[in-house]
Amino acid sequence: MSPTTILAYLAGLLLLYIVGMLLVIPIRILIKLLINGIIGGVVLFFFNLIGGLFGTTIAINPLNAIIVGVLGVPGVILLLILQLLL
Structure with a gap:
């Protein structure tokens, strides 16, 4: 095998690795x-169980x-504030 062929195989393997990582x-x-x-x-299910009492x-x-x-938890607070405001 010539050095050009080996370099082509290595470049192909590197390109295949890069495409695989991108996927x-x-x-x-x-x-x-x-x-x-x-x-x-x-979390919402358990919040609704406890919040249903209130x-x-x-x-x-x-x-x-x-x-x-x-x-x-800040997401639950955000949704609660949005529900109270709207």
Whole structure:
């Protein structure tokens, strides 16, 4: 094999690695967002159990679950303030 062929193979492998990483990173972000959304839905469920005693509930939908999943407790407070204002 000539050195040009070896360099071409190495360049091809490097390009394949770069393309693979570009495809893996968005999938990793989507999986993290999905897991955070599920956790947010669970948090909203428990908030509605406790808040139901006081007459305050927040609807559980995908947008609210993602907001709570990403922001955590401040997300619950944000949704509560938005519900009280609107």
